[in-house]
Amino acid sequence: MTETELNDRLDAMALAAQDDPDRAPGLILVETDAWIDSLSAIRATCSALHDGLRHRDIQIHIGAGLETSVLTRAAAGGRGEPYRALGPRP
Numbered sequence: 001m002t003e004t005e006l007n008d009r010l011d012a013m014a015l016a017a018q019d020d021p022d023r024a025p026g027l028i029l030v031e032t033d034a035w036i037d038s039l040s041a042i043r044a045t046c047s048a049l050h051d052g053l054r055h056r057d058i059q060i061h062i063g064a065g066l067e068t069s070v071l072t073r074a075a076a077g078g079r080g081e082p083y084r085a086l087g088p089r090p
Contacts, residue, residue, distance in 0.1 A: 027070070028060045056088070
């Protein structure tokens with residue numbers, strides 16, 4: 001997945017969610033090699049350790065056993081909290 005593909009997916013999910021917060025983007029999962037190969041170039045921020053690494057205000061989890069994807073808030077099961085509105089596209 002590239003930065004453009006990630007941003008397109010986040011935008012599509014936010015549009016599809018409309019007024020249903022459970023369907024909004026809730027967590028970005030990234031497999032370690034995908035992070036190293038391409039996604040580390042995204043403008044991710046971490047303002048505090050308890051807030052986690054974020055892109056467009058959506059939390060990112062990186063790990064060798066993860067499949068690169070974007071989960072809804074419902075599918076994330078609280079793992080992306082605190083949830084925020086999708087930030088602007090860089």
